[in-house]
Structures are given as structure tokens and as C-alpha cells.
Amino acid sequence: MQTEDVNRNNEKLDLRNCTHGQLETLLAELGQPKFRAKQIEDWVWVKNATSLDQMTNLSKALRAELADYVTLGGVEEIARQVSQDGSRKYLLRFPDGVAVECVGMPSKNRLAVCVSTQAGCAMGCAFCATGASGLTRSLTAGEIYEQVMHVRDDFNTRVTSVVMMGQGEPMMNYDATLAALRRLNSPEGAGIGARHLTVSTCGVIPMIKRFANEPEQFTLAVSLHSANQSTRNILMPGVKKYSLIHLYDVMGEYVDKTGRRPTYEYALIQGVNDNEDELGALCDFCRGTLAHVNIIQLNEVPGSKLKPASPERAEEFVARLASVGVEATIRNSRGADIDAACGQLRQRMQEL
Incomplete structure (x- = not known):
């Protein structure tokens, strides 16, 4: 140069x-x-x-x-919402005009941040507001990192954990995602412990295999949402080519290689994946594995016909999974009174 x-x-x-x-x-x-x-x-x-x-x-x-x-690049905050529970959601715009969302979720002596790895998403999940608008572009490692620092500075407190569960599929932007994780982990960056840095994927099998070989102890979460192949194909068309059988096998390899406990994300959708057959399939898929299951109360997306299942049904899922030796919890919903679901705030601002 x-x-x-x-x-x-x-x-x-x-x-x-x-x-x-x-x-x-x-x-x-x-x-x-x-x-x-x-x-x-x-x-x-x-x-x-x-x-x-x-x-x-x-x-x-x-x-x-x-x-x-x-x-210095930099971001501009173009929208910000504050929940009654203290969560804050941001819509940040980069110099080229592309906007993404991130969320800060405070709790006692902790601050978790959820960031986006892409502007939009190509995976097309039926329950996701982001997928409805398609993929604009992938973010750079610096743009992923900058979201975390923006939240840190707004709260004026140290970030203790980061989840890459915002807009986009991190495994389809693997190199930038990994570079951002390493910068977040570095003492010369945010200094966050590797086990407090989580990547969430729809189940892109080749990249899960690659992730298992990274030396850092980053955490993996897989959006499962159904252990029934036909139901999952409808809910998550972007990963149709990666069958549940192969996902099961690669997750076993991941655990054997890393010794780390992965998480399966399961958003309960009324009349879709909350029936007895779906529960039985989920128990069979997780039985005898190290996985933890996160039962999620679905965020309602305006215009979507998909509705959340009842809290009682969520409790039944947790109890049944426990009966077959699978640890499960119901994720505490944050920001329910604001545009909490991925893509909702961006969508709302585009409509104005």
C-alpha cells in the first residue's frame, strides 16, 4: 500500500x-x-x-x-426504544445507509447484548420479521463489534455477554463473525470470556463442523424449532438441505470434539409445533445428548398468522423434556412492550 x-x-x-x-x-x-x-x-x-x-x-x-x-466508519443511531424491563433496542445505520438492530438487556451486575451479523437475512424463516425482507448484505467484523460498543456506551457499563442472535445467519458470514468474536474476546478489545460469547445458527452443517475446530470456547446455539422434518422445512426453508438426521450427527460430533453443551432454541408456535407429536419428536431428538433446550415464547410479528403457544404449554414442554433427562428452561422474554423481535424495529422505521 x-x-x-x-x-x-x-x-x-x-x-x-x-x-x-x-x-x-x-x-x-x-x-x-x-x-x-x-x-x-x-x-x-x-x-x-x-x-x-x-x-x-x-x-x-x-x-x-x-x-x-x-x-473511523461509525454508526448513527436512528431509533431507540426502551422497555419497562430496562431493555433497550437500537436501530443503527452505517455510512452506506444500511441499518441493523441490536439490543441491550441489563440484569443485576450484568449486561447482555444481542447483535446482528447481517443486514436482513436470506434464510426465510416463517416466524421471523427479518427474513420477510431478504438479505441486504453481510456486516464486517468491525460493524458487528461496533454494535456491542454502542450499547456499552449507552448503558455506560461493561458488557458481560454477547449473543449473535439478531438479524442474519452468522454461519453465512462466518469469517466476519469469527473475527468479531475474537475481538470481543481479546483483552485488547472488549475482554469478554469466550463462554459468554454465543453464536446462533439455523443449522448450517458445514459451518458447525468448522466452528467445532476453532480453538476458543465460544458457545453454540442452534435454532431447532421442530424435530419433525416436514414441520421444520415449512418453518425454516433456508436449511431444508440440511436434514435433521445430519444435524443430529454433526451436533454429536461437536459435543465429542469440544466437550461443550450446545443449546437448541425452540419457539413454541400455537397449532404448529406445540402438539404431542412435535413434543415427542423433540424428546427423541434430545434424549441422551448433552444439549440444553431453550423454550421461547414466540414474539408476534404484525401481519403474521403465527401465534405464540400458551405459557402453560411451555411448562408442559419443560416437564416432559425433564422426564427424559433433558434440561430445558423457558427463556425469560425481554422487551415485550417494544419491537422486540428481530427486524420489527427496522420494518417499522421503513414504514414511516
Whole structure:
């Protein structure tokens, strides 16, 4: 990379998406020592600086010179909703106009953040507001990370866990998702323990196999929603080609290889996957495995015919799973009084 070429073509280096090596190379060409790269990265990844002017341990002259060659990207908050339970949902817009959602969920001495890995989603799940609008584009690692830092700064408290369960299929944006996870885990980033960083997938089998071979102890959650193949095909058409038999096998391989407990997400939908046959299939699928089942009260999406099953039915699912030795819990619903489901806030803003 030649600084003259960057300047002439007006192609600035985005500090949130460049590598350490790229930054060192630029600084060397500007006649700066290598340690400047570490200083700049501290501002970007730890302090979440929004402009070069905030980097006060760099001289004004260097900041002015860097402005010709680098940009900080950044997000603009275009909508924000606050729930009675303290959860906050954000719609953030990147410089190219693409908008995504993220959520901050506080509890005693903890702050969990749910982030998006793509703008929109190509998987087309029947119960998801995001899938209705299709995929716009995948996010960069920096854009995924930046959502977490935006929530951290808004709450003015440390983030203790992150779930990649927002818009998009993380496994279809694998490299950026993994890079974001590693930055979130790094002491030179957010410093969040690997076991508190969770990736949720619809069940993209080749990527689950790849994920099992990563050295970090990141956590895996699989959106199951039915252990009956025909029902799952209707609810989750994007993973039709990955059969439940193969998913069962690959999840066994995942547990054998990592020793980690995966989670199955199961959104109870009235009259669709809450009957006795579906419950029996779920028990059979999970029996004898290490998996934990998260029973989810479906978020109603405007215009959708799908409705949540009753709380009593959710309790029955938990009890039956327990009777066959499968640990299950009902996920505590957060943000029920706001546009809590993935894609709802973005959808609402588009309608205005």
C-alpha cells in the first residue's frame, strides 16, 4: 500500500476493518513508530473513539495527517426504544445507509447484548420479521463489534455477554463473525470470556463442523424449532438441505470434539409445533445428548398468522423434556412492550 495511491484514489483505510499489519504499514510510510498502531487500536477497540480528534495521545499534526488516509466508519443511531424491563433496542445505520438492530438487556451486575451479523437475512424463516425482507448484505467484523460498543456506551457499563442472535445467519458470514468474536474476546478489545460469547445458527452443517475446530470456547446455539422434518422445512426453508438426521450427527460430533453443551432454541408456535407429536419428536431428538433446550415464547410479528403457544404449554414442554433427562428452561422474554423481535424495529422505521 502506498499512501500516495490511497490519497489519490480517495480510498481511505477504515480503522475498524483494517488489520494490525495494514495500520503498521501506513504508519511506517508516514514515518511513525510501530507503537502508534497500538495506541490507535486502543482508541478504536477499547475506548470506541468516534473521531481522530479524540486520540489525544497523538499529536495534532499526526491526527491531521491521518485524516487524509483513514476513516473511523461509525454508526448513527436512528431509533431507540426502551422497555419497562430496562431493555433497550437500537436501530443503527452505517455510512452506506444500511441499518441493523441490536439490543441491550441489563440484569443485576450484568449486561447482555444481542447483535446482528447481517443486514436482513436470506434464510426465510416463517416466524421471523427479518427474513420477510431478504438479505441486504453481510456486516464486517468491525460493524458487528461496533454494535456491542454502542450499547456499552449507552448503558455506560461493561458488557458481560454477547449473543449473535439478531438479524442474519452468522454461519453465512462466518469469517466476519469469527473475527468479531475474537475481538470481543481479546483483552485488547472488549475482554469478554469466550463462554459468554454465543453464536446462533439455523443449522448450517458445514459451518458447525468448522466452528467445532476453532480453538476458543465460544458457545453454540442452534435454532431447532421442530424435530419433525416436514414441520421444520415449512418453518425454516433456508436449511431444508440440511436434514435433521445430519444435524443430529454433526451436533454429536461437536459435543465429542469440544466437550461443550450446545443449546437448541425452540419457539413454541400455537397449532404448529406445540402438539404431542412435535413434543415427542423433540424428546427423541434430545434424549441422551448433552444439549440444553431453550423454550421461547414466540414474539408476534404484525401481519403474521403465527401465534405464540400458551405459557402453560411451555411448562408442559419443560416437564416432559425433564422426564427424559433433558434440561430445558423457558427463556425469560425481554422487551415485550417494544419491537422486540428481530427486524420489527427496522420494518417499522421503513414504514414511516
